[in-house]
Amino acid sequence: MAESHLNIATQRIKKDRLAVAGFVVICLFALVAILDVIPVPYRDAGGLHFNRTVLDAIAKKPVELSYSAPMVRTAELNRKEFTLKSLHLLGTNILGEDVFYDALKGVRTAFIIGIVPLVIAAFFAIVLGLLAGYYGGWVDDLIQYVYQVLSSIPGILLLIAMLTVMERGLWQLCIALGVTSWVGLCRLIRGETLKVRNMEYVEAARALGASDARLLFRQILPNVMYLVVIEMTLDFSGLVMSEAVLTYIGVGVEPGTGSWGRMILSADRELPNGIWWNLTGASVLLFLLVLAFNLFADSLRDALDPRLRKG
Amino acid sequence: MVYYIIRRILLAVPTVLGVCIVTFLLFNVFASPEAVARRQLGKNPTEVQVKAWITAHGMDKPMFFNLKAGKDGRLHPFDSRFWNQMKELLLFQFPESDYLHENVGDLIKEKIGPSLTITVPAFLLSIIVTLPLALFVAYYRGTYLDKMALFICVILMSIVILNYIIVGQYLLAVVFKYFPIYGYEFGLGAWKFVLLPIILAVASGLGGGLRFYRTVMLNEVRSDYVRTAMAKGVSEGGILFKHVLKNAMIPILTTTVLSIPFLITGSLLLEMYFGIPGMGNLLLNSINNADYPVIRTLTYVYSLLYIAGSILTDISYTLVDPRVILE
Amino acid sequence: MEEVLTIEDLRTHFYTDEGIARAVDGVSLSIKKNGTLGLVGESGCGKSMTALSVLRLVPTPPGRIVAGRILLAGKEILTLPEIEMRALRGRLASMIFQEPMTSLNPVFTIGMQVVEAVRIHTDMGRADARRIALDYLEKVGIPAARERMDEYPHQLSGGMKQRVMIAMALCLKPALLIADEPTTALDVTIQAGILRLMKDMQEETGAAILLITHDLGVIAEMADEVAVMYSGKVVEKGACETIFSSFLHPYTEGLFRSLPGRAAKGEKLYTIAGTVPSALRFLVDCCRFNPRCPLAIERCRIEEPPLVDVGGGHLCACWVRAPLPEGPR
Numbered sequence: 001m002a003e004s005h006l007n008i009a010t011q012r013i014k015k016d017r018l019a020v021a022g023f024v025v026i027c028l029f030a031l032v033a034i035l036d037v038i039p040v041p042y043r044d045a046g047g048l049h050f051n052r053t054v055l056d057a058i059a060k061k062p063v064e065l066s067y068s069a070p071m072v073r074t075a076e077l078n079r080k081e082f083t084l085k086s087l088h089l090l091g092t093n094i095l096g097e098d099v100f101y102d103a104l105k106g107v108r109t110a111f112i113i114g115i116v117p118l119v120i121a122a123f124f125a126i127v128l129g130l131l132a133g134y135y136g137g138w139v140d141d142l143i144q145y146v147y148q149v150l151s152s153i154p155g156i157l158l159l160i161a162m163l164t165v166m167e168r169g170l171w172q173l174c175i176a177l178g179v180t181s182w183v184g185l186c187r188l189i190r191g192e193t194l195k196v197r198n199m200e201y202v203e204a205a206r207a208l209g210a211s212d213a214r215l216l217f218r219q220i221l222p223n224v225m226y227l228v229v230i231e232m233t234l235d236f237s238g239l240v241m242s243e244a245v246l247t248y249i250g251v252g253v254e255p256g257t258g259s260w261g262r263m264i265l266s267a268d269r270e271l272p273n274g275i276w277w278n279l280t281g282a283s284v285l286l287f288l289l290v291l292a293f294n295l296f297a298d299s300l301r302d303a304l305d306p307r308l309r310k311g
Numbered sequence: 312m313v314y315y316i317i318r319r320i321l322l323a324v325p326t327v328l329g330v331c332i333v334t335f336l337l338f339n340v341f342a343s344p345e346a347v348a349r350r351q352l353g354k355n356p357t358e359v360q361v362k363a364w365i366t367a368h369g370m371d372k373p374m375f376f377n378l379k380a381g382k383d384g385r386l387h388p389f390d391s392r393f394w395n396q397m398k399e400l401l402l403f404q405f406p407e408s409d410y411l412h413e414n415v416g417d418l419i420k421e422k423i424g425p426s427l428t429i430t431v432p433a434f435l436l437s438i439i440v441t442l443p444l445a446l447f448v449a450y451y452r453g454t455y456l457d458k459m460a461l462f463i464c465v466i467l468m469s470i471v472i473l474n475y476i477i478v479g480q481y482l483l484a485v486v487f488k489y490f491p492i493y494g495y496e497f498g499l500g501a502w503k504f505v506l507l508p509i510i511l512a513v514a515s516g517l518g519g520g521l522r523f524y525r526t527v528m529l530n531e532v533r534s535d536y537v538r539t540a541m542a543k544g545v546s547e548g549g550i551l552f553k554h555v556l557k558n559a560m561i562p563i564l565t566t567t568v569l570s571i572p573f574l575i576t577g578s579l580l581l582e583m584y585f586g587i588p589g590m591g592n593l594l595l596n597s598i599n600n601a602d603y604p605v606i607r608t609l610t611y612v613y614s615l616l617y618i619a620g621s622i623l624t625d626i627s628y629t630l631v632d633p634r635v636i637l638e
Numbered sequence: 639m640e641e642v643l644t645i646e647d648l649r650t651h652f653y654t655d656e657g658i659a660r661a662v663d664g665v666s667l668s669i670k671k672n673g674t675l676g677l678v679g680e681s682g683c684g685k686s687m688t689a690l691s692v693l694r695l696v697p698t699p700p701g702r703i704v705a706g707r708i709l710l711a712g713k714e715i716l717t718l719p720e721i722e723m724r725a726l727r728g729r730l731a732s733m734i735f736q737e738p739m740t741s742l743n744p745v746f747t748i749g750m751q752v753v754e755a756v757r758i759h760t761d762m763g764r765a766d767a768r769r770i771a772l773d774y775l776e777k778v779g780i781p782a783a784r785e786r787m788d789e790y791p792h793q794l795s796g797g798m799k800q801r802v803m804i805a806m807a808l809c810l811k812p813a814l815l816i817a818d819e820p821t822t823a824l825d826v827t828i829q830a831g832i833l834r835l836m837k838d839m840q841e842e843t844g845a846a847i848l849l850i851t852h853d854l855g856v857i858a859e860m861a862d863e864v865a866v867m868y869s870g871k872v873v874e875k876g877a878c879e880t881i882f883s884s885f886l887h888p889y890t891e892g893l894f895r896s897l898p899g900r901a902a903k904g905e906k907l908y909t910i911a912g913t914v915p916s917a918l919r920f921l922v923d924c925c926r927f928n929p930r931c932p933l934a935i936e937r938c939r940i941e942e943p944p945l946v947d948v949g950g951g952h953l954c955a956c957w958v959r960a961p962l963p964e965g966p967r
Contacts, residue, residue, distance in 0.1 A: 018462070149329035149333060152614040154613050237469065241472075245471070245472070245473060245580065248580075271477070287469055294468060453699045535737055536740065536741055542732060542733040543727065544755075633792070
């Protein structure tokens with residue numbers, strides 16, 4: 001059942017050229033992120049180190065003294081030839097680090113922030129949504145009460161409270177974001193479960209003696225999954241953007257992790273001095289990734305829309 | 312109708328209590344009184360000072376129930392941090408800010424004005440701008456204009472609000488000097504300081520808003536009753552402005568009324584960036600200063616507003632949709 | 639008697655990503671004043687699109703009327719500018735639809751909706767228009783019409799809603815009423831009442847009716863003439879009694895034979911073999927029914943049969959049952 005839907009969806013999406021372009025861009029970004037995950041160990045006086053990745057090997061540029069404008073060549077004396085490797089495409093930041101490299105390092109963070117919280121949120125949302133929609137009664141009331149309370153508290157405060165407790169960090173941020181964003185999806189899944197649980201094929205399966213768990217997982221869940229997929233792709237860009245905002249406010253990832261938010265934050269000091277490349281590098285990459293995801297996610301949502309499923 | 316409101320308010324009470332409990336847990340269980348005192352007292356306080364601070368702020372009391380006899384020799388089981396804080400919030404006897412030493416209630420009264428001078432005009436302006444644009448795009452649905460408009464919306468939506476604010480402020484205030492960069496003036500002079508934030512707020516929400524309104528309109532245009540109206544000879548304009556608009560208001564109203572609580576809490580980023588002394592600024596500063604009384608009071612107030620907002624939304628449904636009967 | 643509606647070789651095609659759907663592919667019909675033509679066929683045969691084409695309400699991004707002539711009370715419809723066409727809709731010809739539940743605007747009262755129909759096409763003030771609306775609502779049998787005028791559609795039953803639709807369609811006494819499956823979505827017990835109402839209103843206003851349905855029972859009750867459509871074309875046409883008693887086309891025969899009442903007890907219900915083709919894949923240069931036809935001969939597969947008059951205005955397009963008359967062309 002699920003396969004033919006996937007095929008139909010794929011065909012529909014292929015027709016939307018913008019969505020295909022978006023998908024290609026996403027893949028390019030994903031490639032960068034993957035390159036930043038594969039370690040390339042190196043040995044030096046201190047021993048064997050694992051914190052270098054393929055991306056580092058490819059893109060890391062020599063460090064200068066401080067700021068330098070885009071398209072300058074490195075000041076390192078033994079690199080007088082005009083190679084791509086010696087060029088700081090977007091200049092360097094206050095520490096002399098290459099801005100383009102910094103921006104590329106932010107890609108991995110973006111993907112982690114875009115995916116991990118959603119996986120966490122999806123877990124809560126699916127389990128609680130299915131239970132609430134299927135069993136009704138006091139289970140439903142309890143779960144509804146829980147998410148009503150949670151959604152009445154401003155998200156930013158929950159996030160900050162959680163992050164004050166845990167230390168700053170990428171994974172802590174993911175957990176906090178995940179735990180604070182499952183409510184919307186849960187509501188949707190609960191609604192859909194309510195609709196689906198009375199459908200004939202569920203009744204038929206029940207009449208054939210299927211247990212509750214079997215019904216939930218084999219019959220209801222597949223029909224509710226499309227909501228999860230749509231929501232996840234739609235929320236990806238929102239999450240990536242909120243990383244930037246949260247880092248800006250001061251509760252984002254720890255220093256040392258690539259972060260577009262931090263680069264944008266530095267624009268505060270830099271723009272008045274005419275230094276625009278940090279802001280531009282991060283903003284452009286962020287914009288491209290978010291735009292690509294928005295285009296693709298829209299097309300995906302239209303393709304998976306059950307009203308159009310009879311195709 | 313009145314019964315409905317009363318019932319909804321009563322039903323909201325458990326939720327409000329839940330919010331209070333969760334907030335209490337969040338802000339009390341995880342931060343030790345010592346740490347909080349030290350933060351507030353600045354550099355190298357003595358042990359005596361720390362203890363005095365803790366006592367003065369009631370943080371030496373037990374968490375939930377007080378089983379020790381008090382100074383007067385009697386038992387006050389509810390003289391604990393939890394119940395004291397609950398009393399503050401539920402009876403609206405707001406505490407004093409640790410950092411600013413003002414009553415939080417007074418702080419809110421001071422700061423709510425500036426927040427509203429941005430959010431309310433931004434809210435109204437975005438509706439005034441987006442609704443006609445959406446109708447216009449709906450009129451030309453299916454044409455190249457429509458597709459272009461949709462694409463532009465997605466592009467606008469893909470720009471982080473930070474970019475709108477930073478670039479907007481830099482270009483329009485610093486470079487072109489059309490607006491002041493920073494600051495606020497109480498009273499009538501406020502307008503020159505809030506104009507740019509309002510414009511940026513509307514611009515950043517335009518993409519998403521237009522797309523949403525357009526989707527709603529197009530959904531309605533596909534309905535059977537529009538086909539009937541066309542068969543009756545109603546003009547395209549009549550269909551959009553009369554038939555579709557009134558039906559489209561139903562989902563549009565839900566989202567707009569639901570965002571009313573946000574009007575009062577202000578936009579964190581805009582206030583921070585433009586130095587507007589509003590509620591958002593208060594919240595941010597309190598977070599940075601670990602000013603817990605303010606944070607928990609604001610959380611409580613915000614939750615009340617959110618719940619009020621959802622009750623208002625349900626009521627507004629009856630005003631636009633004759634099919635809805637409040638039970 | 640002059641004809642209220644004349645359709646000549648109408649072709650309405652839909653241009654989709656998957657190809658061209660020739661929904662209406664050469665249909666010719668006519669209806670006289672006070673007459674009722676029943677257009678019958680299964681879903682997908684193009685009958686609804688024919689009706690929408692008359693009012694030029696075909697959804698125009700994918701669809702388009704590509705050929706033919708339509709004359710409404712002598713006026714050429716297809717060449718009119720949209721503004722003039724709009725003036726005709728609801729006034730010279732009006733239409734009621736299958737789904738009364740969703741065809742009325744839920745946020746306006748039924749009174750307002752009927753009044754709107756009146757005020758679009760006349761200069762009447764609100765009070766006068768209301769009087770006419772009330773009059774017609776009473777005529778269509780809405781009880782306590784004066785009070786119910788200010789009610790909303792969801793407060794009425796399906797049958798009542800359809801009566802309101804009829805009032806809205808006929809309050810300006812159009813020359814033609816197009817009814818697209820008006821009773822299909824209603825309970826069987828209500829259907830008879832609606833049909834009777836339509837007949838009464840037809841007598842009163844003198845309108846011609848183009849009645850679209852897949853239900854032969856409805857045709858029997860209402861129609862003077864019948865046209866049977868298949869795959870975008872008319873395959874048989876004639877007076878109602880003639881078609882019912884001496885149908886010729888194998889498809890028409892199939893329709894009649896599949897009526898449950900016709901099967902004897904214990905006998906298997908008759909079904910026409912095969913399925914209705916989608917408009918994207920209508921066959922060309924042959925008889926479109928031939929894959930499902932028990933009588934198909936070689937000629938049916940290679941040449942499209944024309945409509946032949948077999949006597950008394952009874953037309954049929956079939957090489958076997960209505961061959962061309964012998965003799966010089």
